[in-house]
Amino acid sequence: DGGITQSPKYLFRKEGQNVTLSCEQNLNHDAMYWYRQDPGQGLRLIYYSQIVNDFQKGDIAEGYSVSREKKESFPLTVTSAQKNPTAFYLCASSLTQGAIGYTFGSGTRLTVV
Amino acid sequence: EDQVTQSPEALRLQEGESSSLNCSYTVSGLRGLFWYRQDPGKGPEFLFTLYSAGEEKEKERLKATLTKKESFLHITAPKPEDSATYLCAVQAIIQGAQKLVFGQGTRLTINP
Numbered sequence: 001d002g003g004i005t006q007s008p009k010y011l012f013r014k015e016g017q018n019v020t021l022s023c024e025q026n027l028n029h030d031a032m033y034w035y036r037q038d039p040g041q042g043l044r045l046i047y048y049s050q051i052v053n054d055f056q057k058g059d060i061a062e063g064y065s066v067s068r069e070k071k072e073s074f075p076l077t078v079t080s081a082q083k084n085p086t087a088f089y090l091c092a093s094s095l096t097q098g099a100i101g102y103t104f105g106s107g108t109r110l111t112v113v
Numbered sequence: 114e115d116q117v118t119q120s121p122e123a124l125r126l127q128e129g130e131s132s133s134l135n136c137s138y139t140v141s142g143l144r145g146l147f148w149y150r151q152d153p154g155k156g157p158e159f160l161f162t163l164y165s166a167g168e169e170k171e172k173e174r175l176k177a178t179l180t181k182k183e184s185f186l187h188i189t190a191p192k193p194e195d196s197a198t199y200l201c202a203v204q205a206i207i208q209g210a211q212k213l214v215f216g217q218g219t220r221l222t223i224n225p
Contacts, residue, residue: 098211
């Protein structure tokens with residue numbers, strides 16, 4: 001079955017550490033996205049990629065980095081510069097960047113310890 | 114400013130008690146309005162897409178409607194398994210790029 005796989009489901013980070021969240025899709029979608037979700041707030045866009053080797057900052061990119069070396073993969077690194085990283089992170093994809101409708105992964109919950 | 118606002122933030126109903134959730138938006142260049150269901154600790158699950166004012170879509174106990182400024186998600190005779198957070202999102206052209214802008218969600222609880 002086609003879909004988006006995010007791993008790990010739960011991740012714990014110590015202060016000052018960088019951590020990388022994985023997102024893999026087998027939908028043959030060109031565009032991929034990372035969102036952050038905090039309690040009582042809507043999903044906020046961190047980064048998006050329209051095509052391999054290209055990505056753009058979203059609304060809250062500070063303290064995060066991404067890469068898009070393969071069509072199927074769009075990993076997100078939460079760096080030590082992100083002051084409040086505890087959140088639920090969601091990866092999504094769409095056929096193209098302008099396509100109607102996104103497919104979401106099941107999310108990664110990151111907690112700073 | 115492009116914005117999507119959902120109300121109420123939380124809603125508690127008895128099983129069988131019908132109600133509506135609201136999503137109001139102030140974006141230009143609307144390409145579509147989406148409703149998603151999200152269970153705790155999971156990703157959003159697609160429910161409906163609406164494209165133009167006057168459009169309606171139904172799925173089981175849910176019915177979504179769209180006007181020029183807002184959308185409603187009507188829930189008829191809900192069951193406990195309908196308990197979830199319902200997210201509204203609009204896809205629009207913002208600063209020259211296609212973006213999906215989300216509301217903060219309505220947390221719905223159906224008591225048996």
